[in-house]
Amino acid sequence: MKRIRRRLLLVVFAALALLAAAVGFFSYQVRQVPEFYQQAIAAPVVEQQQAAEQFEHSALELQNSIRRDEDWQVEIAADEVNGWLATALPQKFPGVLPPEVSEPRVAIAPDRLHIATKYHTSGITTVVSIQLSAFLTPEPNVVAVRIHRVAAGNIPLPLGKYLEQITAEAARHGIYIRWQEIEGDPQAIVTLPIAEPGDKRAIVIRSLQLLAGKLVAAGTATPVEPAPKQPARLTE
Template identity: 35%
Template sequence: MFDVAGFLSKMKLSWKIATCAVVTLIVVISGISIYMYQATRHVPEFYTAALKIEPAAAQETGEILEEQVFAFSNEIRKPSRWQLRLTNDQINGWLASDLEEKFPKLLPSGMHDPRISIQERQVKLGCRFEGQQFHSVMSLAIDAYLVEDEENVVAIQIRNVAAGSLPFPLGSLLDEVARRAEEAKIPLRWQQVDGDPVALVTVPSEGDQIEGIIRIDTLELRDGEIFLAGETLKAPEAAVEPAAPVAPEADADQEIKTASRPLNTLP
């Protein structure tokens, strides 16, 4: 005989199990969503510190940076030894006071307030991102150094990219870097080092207003500053072709006879 009571009891138990499973799944998904939301809203400590700059101070340090870069651009044009040192404060001051006004289309859409933190052998960059689906602070860590055995080739090794505290896929970032380099006609190629993508940028050694050949021999990331040094070498003088031999003087009659002959047929 069919046990209706037992069947109903089992059905109730199954529904309870199913209900518990669904509730558990909802709780887990909700927890993950909350965690991901909070993770994307995380603001790196270096970025918070870099934002703390007064407008007047930002303008002053930004002007100092522009003056240094302008003097540097004039210095490297002539044969000489040169160097350039830029600090965190100078770069962040310029980013805060001048970037948006002078280069309004430099940053991709939705990004603003970029800041930088230079540390020993590492640069951290941060930028606010406001998209349709989420808002976050994008950050990445890079290393920059000269490539051995290749003149004027700078390696930029991308070590980490994150949205808040969550890892961010590199594909779109690398595509954007490649596109911007192509637009600016900057020679760029890619390698991998220790699993990290590395952009190899060739700095031109010659130019229309350069009175020589540029050679970079030092690029260092120090605590709080970037140091660059090198020299502009005097361009080798073009070889002077020897003058053609002068024919011995001839009388007027001989000149008339030889004037119409090619120079290399003179006796």
Template identity: 35%
Template sequence: MVFVVAVAIIAAVTGSVYNASQHIPEFYDQALHVEPTLADETGEILEEQVFAFTNQVKKPRRWSLRLTDQQINGWLASDLKEKFPGLLPEYIEDPRVAVKGKTLLVGCKYNGQSLNSILAVSLDCFLVEGEANVVGIQLHNVTAGSLPIPIGQLLTEIDTYADKADIPIRWQQRNGDPVALITIPDSGSEIDGEIRIDALELKDGEILLSGETIKTAEEVQQETETDQSVAEEASPAPGISES
């Protein structure tokens, strides 16, 4: 009798856990079901905006970038597999995002050996004070379906793929949560100056980034020397008066 009761309890717990692991977060369900035509259109808009943005930052000027989670999801649905077929591991499918207030929600289908579920994580993204061009990404509320899962394995996976992509990551703690610190390069072969990010803002449905590309100290000095040289050449030689 005791054995029968124990088996019944185990079966009930197992079924409850399985059902919880199959829960689909509302944000992910909404982001996943988008008409293909709309996904193509919004994905194309994202690529156009990113292309224009990359040209803006190449020259000394103020610049900004505004992306919506709808545009990002359209691109993920219509372009990710085709343009970056090897980017995601085989057990990860259909990544999607949502911006709720100041929180970025990220979800995907996970098809592992012992678990098939929807993984989701809540992220807070911010600029780190006192460190130029350093973005902090705080991870919390990692779930499989509606079940909380240990975050350690996720951090290992992040480090693995960051190494493959040659993205240096430093880790800190904030309110008990791990925070990935990522430094955005301030220069490049096609950038005429140095990039300075001064604002990163998340609000419902949108990600806003702004900053400035400034001339380097060497460029300013060269321009000053050139202006002085031109001025000297234009000035009359000592002892010679203009008639």
């Protein structure tokens, strides 16, 4: 009887040791932070503010170019985006992010876009990162976005159950998504609006490139033909 009890205790202690090791491993892995995110968060405040100003200046130049020219081109540097996310986003749009999400940052590599953000839940703080690639399809203003990896720290996360939520949230903002699978990765086919009611110009994206440290896009902006006036109806 004593031998059986001793063996049972050994099994319980071994199981507890394995559980403790698993919890420790998970806790360690979930707290790992991508290198690009560490560097972006550590950028001096002055540099972030200057980058944010440059980002807004570039956005204004693009807006003016679209208004007056048929052809447009824009280069968006990752550092400028991160500066804007660090300084302008919290000040100008304080409620746009969910309460669990904070300090988003990006990195742009050839044919890859990396996005990461702090995520707080159930007493755990981790950095959730997403690795994407994007390219234009033959259809006008239709972009394919392939999701290569989503992770909390170093722990991969399943994305399947969130696809419907992503689709519904995008539709609320006038962006329509359909999904397909490419080599096991979900790929979103995103239809961007060419022109919305009230727009004076129809914007079409002709090229889209993810290069080292920047995104480059170009396209056209043509005047929208006004809707023909309906003839007045005679009333008796």
